[in-house]
Amino acid sequence: MLEIGSVIDNKYKILNKIGQGGMSVVYLAMNERANKQWAIKEIRKDAVASSEINLASIKTETELLKNLNHPNLPSIVDIIDYDDSILIVMDYIEGNTLKKAVDEYGPQPQEAVIEWAKQLCDVLGYLHSQNPPIIYRDLKPGNIMLKPDGTIVLIDFGTARQYKDTNIEDTTCLGTRGYAAPEQFGGQGQTDARTDIYCLGTTIYHLVTGKNPSEPPYEIRNIRYWNEALSSGLEKIVAKCTQLDPEKRYQNDKDLLFALEHYDELDETYRKKEKIKISIFVIFMVLTIASGLCSLFSYRHAKHIQQVSHDLLVDDANRGFTTADSKEALINAIAIDPSQVDSYINLIDNIYLEDENFTQDEAAEFRELLIRTSGKNTYEQILARDVDSYSLLAYKVGLAYYYSYEGEGNKQQSAYWFNKATEGNLNPNQLERARLLGAIADYYVTLGAVDKAGDSEVTYKDYWEDLSSLCEGNITESDNANTAIAIYKEMASQICVNALQFKKAGVSVSDMQLQLQNIEKHVKEDIDTMGDEKTERVEELEEELATNIEKAQQTISMLE
Missing domain, CATH: 1.10.510.10 (Transferase(Phosphotransferase) domain 1)
Structure with a gap:
């Protein structure tokens, strides 16, 4: 330890000890030539030797800090290799x-x-x-x-x-x-x-x-x-x-x-008293306009505020204690920045479809959200500026209507959204799926209808081929397990309901049996191998699928 009263490097007089840590002691010293007080931190070499730190790293890091200049940092003015210690001379901070x-x-x-x-x-x-x-x-x-x-x-x-x-x-x-x-x-x-x-x-x-x-x-x-x-x-x-x-x-x-x-x-x-984030958005807009057509810096700063406010609400949604809390946070996040598609998809996947039931009220609420305005544009128009993001949202909404509307699905209402989905760059599997699901949704309107010449506009053979195409490939990998099972359930259900129509249109019983076998194979290879990633909801859907397959097989057996 340094002696009180000693002079270091011919200029720093040690006045007293003012602090002590695991490997170091801090002293108050006076530079008598400059009449200025300094703090001197003594790091003992033997203490360093028994720790994970080495002297070289201490000297390197301290030299680095000598070049820093900030009001909340002490200035380091000197490093002295002194006998059995390293001495670091820095500003004396009163307090x-x-x-x-x-x-x-x-x-x-x-x-x-x-x-x-x-x-x-x-x-x-x-x-x-x-x-x-x-x-x-x-x-x-x-x-x-x-x-x-x-x-x-x-x-x-x-x-x-x-x-x-x-x-x-x-x-x-x-x-x-x-x-x-x-x-x-x-x-x-x-x-x-x-x-x-x-x-x-x-x-x-x-x-x-x-x-x-x-x-x-x-x-x-x-x-x-x-x-x-x-x-x-x-x-x-x-x-x-x-x-x-x-x-x-x-x-x-x-x-x-x-x-x-x-x-x-x-x-x-505070959040209960006011629609905080909407207010922030309004303030942001007012400030942006009032700053008069502000500079690029102001614009970027405003966008940063908008982004951080949006992200805070998304975090709130992820931590929401109830579904209602999460939904409110997501809707407020959308109000702050209607252009961010993830918030809409989060609302659909994690709120509306939490129970696999896209209710009439939820559908109405979502439509009302899309027609809200920000400036002169609706939220949907703002989203549509990014064609690819809007296509992904349209795909998600289409699936919600197709499989989950009021617990049973509404194929006709899904057709509009699937057609919108095909206008952007979805991944190839989703794009093909949107096209097929849109076509199948249209069948519910046109199947059995005839044109002016008395011919059917579409046939059950066409319907079967599109259903079969929909079931191809590893849907779990390209989309998710829920979507895969929903598609497989649809095929099994349609075989059960329309087996006779399919047979009359030229689909053999063996073709129908093969489709059911392929579905069971996909479930075994693509879904049952998910391990811990397989949720309770997926397991429930698998049970429902098994029931649909059993009924379809019974229907087919009656045709043989």
């Missing part, structure tokens, strides 16, 4: 750590914590914007100094590292248990900007709850579990920051900063 504030006064005021978090977003964004990015990796209250003027300073870069595109994972696993993200301990890829976002989430958690995540019960609970008066919006932000999977966290500091600046708009009480 106390946020850990000391929590230890002495308990949970900190929510508004203050959010302001500190926004400053931390700014400084982390600065570090992550370096080339290559600098990942801090040890964000926690003990490494954040609160100055008398209310600003914070991020200290102790002992675990910081550069992000390297060529690395599979970090060479050393560093960080503070409880605060550190899972990937900091190896086996999950190298740490990146999202690692610091996780650490910021645990830091916010500690500051507003007073519960240290590195102490029992060693877990991150919802912050309102500890204090119901805390914002539910902030609770959602902390929960997203601390997702174990980095892909589910905020992906950058800007998105997190935006969420913090609008945390109150995520509160349940």
Whole structure:
């Protein structure tokens, strides 16, 4: 340890010890020539030797930090190789750590914590914007100094590292248990900007709850579990920051900063009082117009706000406690940005078809949504600008009508949507399926009808050939198991109902039997091999299909 009163490098006089960590001691020193106080961090070489860090990496990272310049970072002015220690000379920051504030006064005021978090977003964004990015990796209250003027300073870069595109994972696993993200301990890829976002989430958690995540019960609970008066919006932000999977966290500091600046708009009480996201959209539009035909930068910023607001609502939908909550969030997300097709598809697949029953009321609600206007255009017109996305939506709506309308399907209403679906670039299997399903839907109108010459416009032979084409290939792979079983059920059902008509049109009994055998083969090879991916609903549909096949086989046997 350095002696109090000693002079280092002929200019830094050690005044007293002001802090101590696992491998280091921090002293207050005075440069008597310049009459300026500095903090000197002493890192003992013997302590480093017994850790995962090496001296070369400490020197490299510290030299790197000397080139940084940000108001929330201390300046590092000197690195001294001194006897048995490495000495790092940096700005002396007057104030106390946020850990000391929590230890002495308990949970900190929510508004203050959010302001500190926004400053931390700014400084982390600065570090992550370096080339290559600098990942801090040890964000926690003990490494954040609160100055008398209310600003914070991020200290102790002992675990910081550069992000390297060529690395599979970090060479050393560093960080503070409880605060550190899972990937900091190896086996999950190298740490990146999202690692610091996780650490910021645990830091916010500690500051507003007073519960240290590195102490029992060693877990991150919802912050309102500890204090119901805390914002539910902030609770959602902390929960997203601390997702174990980095892909589910905020992906950058800007998105997190935006969420913090609008945390109150995520509160349940606020959302019940107003249609928040629609209001945000209106504000966005007013600001865009009022800025007068604003510059490209303003436009991009407004689009960013629109995108983040939309994504927050989609996240709400995915976390919705009830189907009604999720539906409301998705409809509000669509109101913010009617051009994003995923929200409509999410609404159909996960809300309307959750019970495999596309009701009349749901269909009416969806039609009403499409004719809403944004500016001079309806939502459907806005969607149709992207032909491919609109085609995919039309395909999904067509399937909903065809198989699930009022639990039985409405083939006639599906025909319009399948025809729309064929106008874009679906994947080849979906495109062919849309064409065939559209043609089959038309049969329900034209089968048995005759033209002016007295001839049938379409025949049951045509109908059979299109049904058979529909069942070809691995539908589960190209679409999904639900669609596959629905198609197979349709074939079995039509054999049961129209076997005699098919036979009269020239379809042999053996052809019908072969189709049923092929369906059973597809189920065995394509669906039963799905393992854990096979849902309970798929299993229920398989049972219904088996019943349809049995009835179809009984009908065929009567024709022999």
